[in-house]
Structures are given as C-alpha cells and as structure tokens.
Amino acid sequence: MNTFQKRTAIRIAAVSILLASLASPIAWYVARESAEESIVALAVEESGRLLHQFDAIDLSGPQATQHATLAANAISGGMFDIVEIYDAQGRKLAESVTPEGHAVESSLPHHGTPDYTTAFYNGHKPASGVWALRVFVPLRDSATDMSRPITGYFEGVRVMPTWQQDQIFNNSLSAALMVGLASLLCGGALYPVVVHLSADNERKAQEVLDSHISMMEALGRAIAKRDSDTGAHNYRVAWIAASIAEQMGLAGSDMQALIAGSFLHDVGKIGIPDAILLKPGKLDDDEMRVMRTHVAQGEEIVNGMGWLEGANAVVAAHHEKWNGSGYPRQLSGEDIPLAARIFAVADVFDALCSKRPYKEPMGFDAAMVILEKDTASHFDPSVMAVFRPMARATFDRLAGISENATRQLLEDRVRHHFEM
Template sequence: MTNFKQKAAIRIGCASLILAIISSVFAWYISKENFEKSIISLAYEESHRLIMHHKSIDQKSDNGETVIQQGVQTLTGGLFDIAEIYDVNGKKLAESLTAEGKKIEDQLPEHVFLNTNKSEYESVTLANGEWVLTVFVPLHSLTETKLNTDLGYLEGVRIVPEWQKKQIFQNSFIVSMLVSLAALLCGMIIYPIVVSLSKENENKTLEILNSHIAMMESLGRAIAKRDSDTGAHNYRVAWIAAKLGEEVGLSGGKMQSLIAGSFLHDVGKIGIPDAILLKPGKLSESEFAVIRTHVQQGEEIVMGMGWLDGANEVVSAHHEKWDGSGYPRALKHEEIPLSARIFAIADVFDALSSKRPYKEPMPYEKVMDILKKDTGSHFDATLMRLFVPMSKGISEKLNGLNEDKVRELLEERVRQHFYT
C-alpha cells in the first residue's frame, strides 16, 4: 500500500470513528429528549383523564379534597414517584409520594410558582446520581367546562429507573452503530474513487514535472554548448551540490531549488555575445563587465518561469563570496543564500577537478588545498567542514565519468527529491 493509500485509509477510518462518536452523543441526546417529551405527553394525558373523570366535582365541596387526593394517588407508583396538585395561586391542594419519592423529596431543587397554559419540565441529576424528571402540567387549561377553574397545575416527579436508562443507551448505541456502519460503507465506496482520482492527478503532475525537468536540462545543455563545453559540468555541479545539501539537511522545495539553480547557474550566458563569451584570450575590463551581466540576465530568465523561481537564489548569488568581494551585490556571510554558498563550493571543486578546453584537471590534493586556502574568504567555513570529509568520495565517484554517466547520477537525486 502506497503512502497516499495509507493516509487515505487512515483518514477515512478516523472520519468514521469521529462520526461514530458524534452520532453516539447525538443519538443519546435525541433519545433522552424523546423520552422526556414522552413523559410530558403521558403526564398530560393522565392529567386530562383525571380532570375528565372528576370534572363534575368541585374541589371546594365537602368531598372535593378527597377526590383530588385520590386523583394524585392514581398518578404515583406508576408514572410518577411524587405527584402534587396546586391551585392557581400556588397553594398545594394534594400530594402523593412513593417510598422512593420520599427519599429524594428534600433533594429536589426549588422552583418558582408556575401560572401558564404550557406544559414544562426540568431534568436534573441528584447528588446520588439519580436522574429525575419534574413535569409541570397546567390543569386549568384541560377543563372543558367552567368547573375546576380553580385548579392550577400538576407537578409530577419521576425517578428514571435503570431499565429505562439502559433502554435509552441501547437505542443510542444502535443508532450510532448504524451511522458508523453507514460511514464505513461510504468510506469503502469512496476510497477506490479517491485513489483513482489521485492516481490520475499524480500522473498529470508527473507529466508536468517531467516536462519541467526536461526544459531545465535543455536550457542547461544549451548554455553549456554555447560556452564551448559539454553539459557534463552542469550535471556534476548539480549532483555535488545535492550531495552537500543532503549533508546539510536540505529537503523538499529547498533541495529542488538547489538542484535546479545549480543546473541553471549560468543560464544568463545565453544573452552574452559570442565574441565575448567565446573569446580565447583574456577579457578586457569592459568585456568582463559584460560577462558579469549574465547574473542579472539569468535572474530575469528563471524569475519568469514560475516553477523555477526557487532557482533564483543560486542564479543570482553564485558569484558572491563569503567575505563580500563577489558580485553583483557584494553580499557577505549569511547575506548570501545558503543554496548559493553550497553551490560555490561545488562549482569551484568541479571547475578545478575537471578537464576544460583550456586546461587539464588538477589533482585532488591540489584542488582541496585551494579550497581550504579560500575558506573564510570565498567559502563558508561551516559548509567546508562538512564538505572536506566527503570530497574524496565525490572525486573518486566522478573520476572518468562521461556526460551520460553523470546524468544518471543526477537523475537519481532528481527522483529522490522531486518524485517522492
């Protein structure tokens, strides 16, 4: 399973798990709400039945209080553990309690007198963990005649039993499991679609990346040919810079910019006239000034290519020196971008180690003597301390390799840092 497939599977699984947790909480809340509303409905129906049964009895008559007391007793033991009837002024007319109701009566929160035509309820958890519902049903709103108009409201208290709590939990669990199963099924259906679309997108991205790298190579080879050289120098310095960049710890976009910038460091020479670029003898001051413009021209080229913007750090600063004696901006120390400082070492090392039309390659020991001598003036000493131990292996690796072989070495680095 590829890294993307693993991520997709993990994320879909996590989404299903989160959905299951949320649905469990939501299902519990809905089940609890439905249960509480059902208690109100039952209380309303029972109260209505009570009023209809006794509506011909005026509670102010001789047996009115007895009838009302009998009424509240019919509501306790089944639906409620405490049942109380109040008149419209808030005076208690009758009360009935079960044994369980008596135990919790003094733990119930006090409430203000209710004089409304709307049924209400309170849901509380007592200190001992009991879940208690208190229901308020206005009785005067249930009368269909002018009788019993002095009846205020019924207050019913129900201690929710354990079996009912378990039932609510089971309902919630079933709902959450169904939602989780639905989420997993959706994930199983979506997963191959996501993978397929990602594969298509990856293929298109690779096509674009391949075209970008091919364009980079074409530009590098073009300037190398104009400079009376093969493209091997660009491949070598890009590979050496990448090796040193890895030692420094560069990765991702920074490493990609280093490789691209190293390969295209002299791309601005495309704009230099042949008479100056290919002049066999020593350049005059004015001619050297023209040669120096290749840095600015290179900046303009890579900055206009979007994906190569990162290469600008090397292109614009590859002739800067640690002590500030370089050009075009005389940058020094950390003012010089790290990638340009890395490239400077790779460029000089390869230039001294390689055969050119105008010179033979220097021995490794002489090359390193020059680099060490220029450490602190041309080169960053910290980077040189990293490069020196690896320089011998680099020299041996590149020794005798033609352009095709060096290109293969760079392609390994490109695959590692551009395609993963």
C-alpha cells in the same frame, strides 16, 4: 500501503473515532430525552382524559374537592404513582399515593405554591436508584387556547418500572451505537476517496514537476552547449553541489533551489556573443565587462519564473568570492548565500577537472592545489572542510563517464530531493 496512505488512514480513523465519541453520547442523550418526553406526553394525555371524566378541570365549585379526590384516586396507580391536584389559588385539594410513590416521596424536592403557566417536567434519580419523572400541568378549560385562565394545577410523579428503564436504556444504547458506527463507516468510506483524490493530485503535481525539471534541463543544456559543446557540465556541477549540500544538512526547498541554481547558473550567457563566449584565449577588459553581464541577464531570466526563482541565489552570486573581490555585488563571507558558496566550490572543481574548448582537463592533485590556495579568499573554508574528504571519491566517480551516466547520477538526486 505507502507512508501517505498510512498517515491518511491514521488521521481519518482518529477523526472518525473522535466524532463517534462525541456524537454517541449526544445520540444517547437525545434518545433518552425523547423517550422521557413520549412517556410524559402519554401520561399527561391520559391524566387529562380522567380529569375531564371526573369534572376535575374547573376546581372552583363546591364539589371541587370531591371531584379532585375521585380523579386523583383514578389516576394514581396507572400512569402516576403520586398525584396532587390544586385549585387556581394553589391550595391542595387532593392527593393519592401508591406504595411505590411512598417509597420515593421523601426524597423528592419540595416546592412552594404552584404558579406556573406552562406544562413542564423534570427527572429525579434518588440515592435508591429509582428513576422518577415529575410532571407539572396547569389546568384550563381549553387544551389548545393558552390564553384561557388557569383553573387549577395537576402534579404527578411516575416511578419508572424496571422494564421501562431497561427499554429506554436499550433504545438509547442502540441509537448511540448506530451513530458511532455511522461515524466510523463514514471514515471508512472517505478513506479510499481521499487516497484516490490525493493520488490523482500527486500524479498531476508530478507531471507539472517533471515539466519544470525538463524545462530547467533544456535551459541548462542550451547554454552549456554554447559554452562547452556538452551538457554534462551542468549535470556534474549540480551533482557535486548536491553531494556537498547533503553533507552540510541541506534539504527540502533549500536543496531544490541549489540544484535548480546549479543547472541554471550560467543561463545569462545565452545573451553573450559567441566571439566572447567561445574565445579560446584570455578576454580583454571590454570583453570581460560584457561577459560579466551574464549574471544580471541570468537574474532577469529566472526572476518571475515561479518555482525557478529559487535558482536566483546561485545565478546572482556564483561569481562572488569569500573575500569580497567577486562580482557583481562584491559580497563577502556569509553575506553570500550558502547555495552560491557551495556551488562556487563545485563549479571551479569541475571546471578545472574538465575539458573545455579553451583548455585541457587538469588532474585531481593539481585541481586541489588551486582550491586549497583559494580557500578563505575565493571559497568558504567551511564548505571546503566538507568537500575536502569527499573530493577524491567525487573525482573518481565522474572521471570518464558519459553525459548520460552523469545525467543519471543527478536524476537520482533530483528524484530524492524533489520527492519524485
């Protein structure tokens, strides 16, 4: 399992556990409420049947108290342990209480004269731990027409027996566990789907990145072959620049921009005539003016090329100098992008140590004498301070190796910094 898969598994597991921890209590509550409502509905239905049986619905006649008393006695001990029946004015006509009802009656909250118009219930759990359901039902001569006048009130208290409490607890627990398990199973089912989709997306992104890098290399080789008859210069200078940048802590998009810029630094030379580009001797002033236009042409090429726009910092500023005497904008010091300052050291070092159509390679010591002389004028002293200790090893590593070997060196850095 790679890092991404581990991270994905941890995140999906965390979300699944969070969902389970939130959904399970809700499922517990809903299941318990549903059980209570079912018990209340059954109790009210049974009580209504007995109230009708004993003519205790219309409680306005002379025998209202007698009928209410008979109904209360019949109902108590069945679905309810405390039964109270009131007339339409809220006067209590009858009450019947079982021993279980007596045990909890004193702990139940008292209320005033009944005046409610719809049935409702609430639960109570006194300090003794007994669970009681209290039901309030307005009586009408029609069970369906709520516009009919209220003829009385029925109030009942059911003390939940232990077996019923256990049943509700077990059913609620089962519902909560099922919901929690479903949340965890959904997370488990999502994991391979997410990993598969991510792997497919990563593969496609890798293909796009490969094509971008291939395009970068093709552009770099095209101008390198015009300028020096080899593409190795771009590989070497990009590898040297990346090596310096690693020591300076560059990473991520900054490093990617430096590598792309190093490869494409002279892309604007594609528009320079061969007579000037390949001239073996020194360029005159007019030729130099034409040669310097390669910077602007290079900027035009890389601008608008999506991810290759990051190369612009090096393309636009690789001929600027620390003291401000460079071109085309005469930037100085830290106004020059760091990538361009790093590249300047790598580019000059490689140019001095490499064979070109117009010169032979220079030895390490002679090349370093020039770099040291131009430090603080051409080169950023802080970049030279990083490069100086690694210069000899860099020179030895690149000495005499083939273009393919140089390409492999850079490819290793590309794969690392582009996360390939």
